[in-house]
Amino acid sequence: MRRVRIIGIGPGHPDQITAEAARAMTEVAYFLVPDKSADHAGTDGLLRAREEICRHHLPGAYRVVTVRDPERDRDDPSDYRRAVEEWHEARAAAYEQAMLENPGDVGFLVWGDPSLYDSTIRVVERVLARGNVSFDYDVIPGVSSLQLLAARHRLVLNDIGTSLTVTTGRRLPAEAAAGNDNLVVMLDGSLRCRTLPDPSAWHIWWGANLGSPEEALASGPLAEALNEITNTRAQVKATAGWIMDTYLLRRLPAT
Ligand SMILES: C[S@@+](CC[C@H](N)C(=O)[O-])C[C@H]1O[C@@H](n2cnc3c(N)ncnc32)[C@H](O)[C@@H]1O
Known part of the structure; x- marks a missing residue:
């Protein structure tokens, strides 16, 4: 069965990642990474921190599949929940497409811990619910x-x-x-x-x-x-x- 691993990578330093997470990183075929560069400034530093974590924990080359992050409507806080849900669905469609085009086990590198203010688990559940790709998924905790x-x-x-x-x-x-x-x-x-x-x-x-x-x-x-x-x-x-x-x-x- 194809596997999706949602991996908590800690809040920024290669030492703050669990042995379980480091092992899971070596077990996937590629990492699916949303490209947020159009979303907000300052992502370069964060990208560098994540790359440093990968370099430290992955012995050789690793593969990254980048998915353009859908636009998010931030102008209507009155309907914040609906805006977020629509954005999750758009992101799920983008992940689904990337998974159809790229076979193999997938890793999501989640900043900190996936259980706190992060949408990856919800979006992966949506990908599964859409029914076009089948997989099993697990969550590996990280230091928040x-x-x-x-x-x-x-x-x-x-x-x-x-x-x-x-x-x-x-x-x-x-x-x-x-x-x-x-x-x-x-x-x-x-x-x-x-x-x-x-x-x-x-x-x-x-x-x-x-x-x-x-x-x-x-x-x-x-x-x-x-x-x-x-x-x-x-x-x-x-x-x-x-x-x-x-x-x-x-x-x-x-x-
Ligand atoms: C989208 S939430 C993700 C939280 C993440 N899942 C966690 O467990 O830390 C981003 C927020 O987490 C906090 N955060 C994440 N990394 C941080 C860091 N290295 N130092 C301080 N705060 C951080 C900040 O409040 C930031 O606005």
């Missing part, structure tokens, strides 16, 4: 940026006996207003924590480009750390050519 953030700051993400909310920059204001007081924030291109009504009520542990040579960390009371984070963020982006950051926000106990 969230885990690396915790490790770098030597943190336990949940406070004793409390919950952890994992959310996006877009959802942060609503989640904080709803009383969630221990949140990991991902996908936040504009540091939405700046907009929280009471910065002095929070502590932040922040990390950018974790695992890469330009990795940067900062932590402290939110009101005090914001300036440093804003400046460091700009520096990392200028040096690396890309920026991805994640942070833990924890509400301080009322005094």
Whole structure:
């Protein structure tokens, strides 16, 4: 049976990939890679990081089949879910075509862990549901940026006996207003924590480009750390050519 492997490759450094993932990488005929270059700037640095991981873990030449990423309608956030679903279907059609044209086992290299803010599993399920290619698929976990953030700051993400909310920059204001007081924030291109009504009520542990040579960390009371984070963020982006950051926000106990 043809196999599709959805492989978590960690958040950017060749050492942060599991032995299981490294082995799976050697077992596929080719990697199917969406070409996002038209989508957003700064992908070159990310591509280089992924190539470095491949060079490190694959003994010889490896094959990459690039699939042009369908256009995504970002202008209508009111129907965000529908826009995402249509985009998943278009991506599934593109993957299906590539799989019909290129026989053999397929590997998807997923940044971090495939279970967190990544659509590969959903899109592969759609390819299967379309019924034109048959295969079995598995998921190999990776180190998530969230885990690396915790490790770098030597943190336990949940406070004793409390919950952890994992959310996006877009959802942060609503989640904080709803009383969630221990949140990991991902996908936040504009540091939405700046907009929280009471910065002095929070502590932040922040990390950018974790695992890469330009990795940067900062932590402290939110009101005090914001300036440093804003400046460091700009520096990392200028040096690396890309920026991805994640942070833990924890509400301080009322005094
Ligand atoms: C599309 S999500 C993918 C998350 C990924 N599946 C994971 O497990 O880390 C991208 C977001 O993950 C976070 N992220 C990914 N890699 C990162 C890194 N090396 N350093 C800091 N944050 C990172 C950022 O919040 C970024 O906006």
